[in-house]
Amino acid sequence: MPASAVPVNLAEKFAQFSDLWSQKKVAVVNDYEVKLAKLKGEFVWHTHEDTDELFLVVSGRLIIQLRDGDVTLEPGELFVVPRGVEHCPVAEEETAILLLEPAGTMNTGDAGGPMTKAAENLG
Amino acid sequence: MPASAVPVNLAEKFAQFSDLWSQKKVAVVNDYEVKLAKLKGEFVWHTHEDTDELFLVVSGRLIIQLRDGDVTLEPGELFVVPRGVEHCPVAEEETAILLLEPAGTMNTGDAGGPMTKAAENLG
Numbered sequence: 335m336p337a338s339a340v341p342v343n344l345a346e347k348f349a350q351f352s353d354l355w356s357q358k359k360v361a362v363v364n365d366y367e368v369k370l371a372k373l374k375g376e377f378v379w380h381t382h383e384d385t386d387e388l389f390l391v392v393s394g395r396l397i398i399q400l401r402d403g404d405v406t407l408e409p410g411e412l413f414v415v416p417r418g419v420e421h422c423p424v425a426e427e428e429t430a431i432l433l434l435e436p437a438g439t440m441n442t443g444d445a446g447g448p449m450t451k452a453a454e455n456l457g
Numbered sequence: 458m459p460a461s462a463v464p465v466n467l468a469e470k471f472a473q474f475s476d477l478w479s480q481k482k483v484a485v486v487n488d489y490e491v492k493l494a495k496l497k498g499e500f501v502w503h504t505h506e507d508t509d510e511l512f513l514v515v516s517g518r519l520i521i522q523l524r525d526g527d528v529t530l531e532p533g534e535l536f537v538v539p540r541g542v543e544h545c546p547v548a549e550e551e552t553a554i555l556l557l558e559p560a561g562t563m564n565t566g567d568a569g570g571p572m573t574k575a576a577e578n579l580g
Contacts, residue, residue, distance in 0.1 A: 339526060341534040361537050363509045363557055366489065368535070386486045403462060411464040412491070414484050434486055434557065 344370070344392060348430050350456060355449055357433060357441055358456035369433040369453050376424040380445035387415045387435045394429025398422075467493070467515060471553050473579060478572055480556060480564055481579035492556040492576050499547040503568035510538045510558045517552025521545075 342360050347370055351358055354372050361368040373396065389396060390412040398405045398413060399422040405413050415421045442450040465483050470493055474481055477495050484491040496519065512519060513535040521528045521536060522545040528536050538544045565573040 339523060339528050339536075341528055341530050341536045343531075344533045344535070361511065361535060363489075363511045363537055364540075364559070366486075366557075368511070388484065388486045388491070400462060405462050405464055407464045408466075410467045412467070412484060413462075413464045414486055417487075434489075436487070 342368075344432070347456060348372070348392070354428075355441070356451055357453035359453050360456055362437070363434075365437050366434060367437045367439075367453065369435075370430070370456070371433060372428055372430050373423060373425040374428045377422055378442055378445050378447055378449055379420055379422040380443035381418060381420045382415075382435070382439060382443040383418055385436050385439055386417050387439070388433065389413050389415070389423070390432040390434075392430040392432060394425055394427050396429050396431060397424045397426075399424060465491075467555070470579060471495070471515070477551075478564070479574055480576040482576050483579055485560070486557075488560050489557060490560045490562075490576065492558075493579070494554055494556060495551055496546060496548040496554060497551045500545055501565055501568050501570055501572055502543055502545040503566035504541060504543045505538075505558070505562060505566040506541055508559050508562055509540050510562070511556065512536050512538070512546070513555040513557075515553040515555060517548055517550050519552050519554060520547045520549075522547060 347360050357369040357371045359367050391407040391409050396407045470483050480492040480494045482490050514530040514532050519530040
């Protein structure tokens, strides 16, 4: 078995970091990245004009605020924010999520600001 | 909230079907599809020449046979089979998985045969 043929264990990966609002790359599918993040509190309103964005909640509870209402995600639930739709994630308790989007997608989209941070490699 | 702004609950989606080796589309991210499937037994050896393929095990246990060894996935584990790498999934017990790959990717890749089946829409 090649060295790369090792599965990604999500629980193990989440145990490797504790910083909030920082995306950690754990897998690549063609030109898309699977990233993990821990969230608590409110992010910033932003839009990705060029791409949809998938959120899957692994633990906790995520509210994705949209301008016309909220979408609440419990563990085992996913939601795709369509491109061009302004959104703002918020989590009352610490929440662990998996994200999927094209490589290079910035976390704050068009909004920029102090929470802007490129995704990091993780183990 | 628009009618489309409803999360996808994976457990509910899995409860909606019981046929094996039949991919059910539950979400779209740009030109990629998130699909669910239930597996039991052995699939066919095949290759996707043009795309990587992500497997995430939700329940059960999946062995992805590769020509140079096996990768075993427990619940909460994911693995990306690189494009061009021949593989054959096998599950001793019924196993529920999430797949991610470009829309239109056929389940049997280059192999064809009686298990070839286009992904279906699910609720």
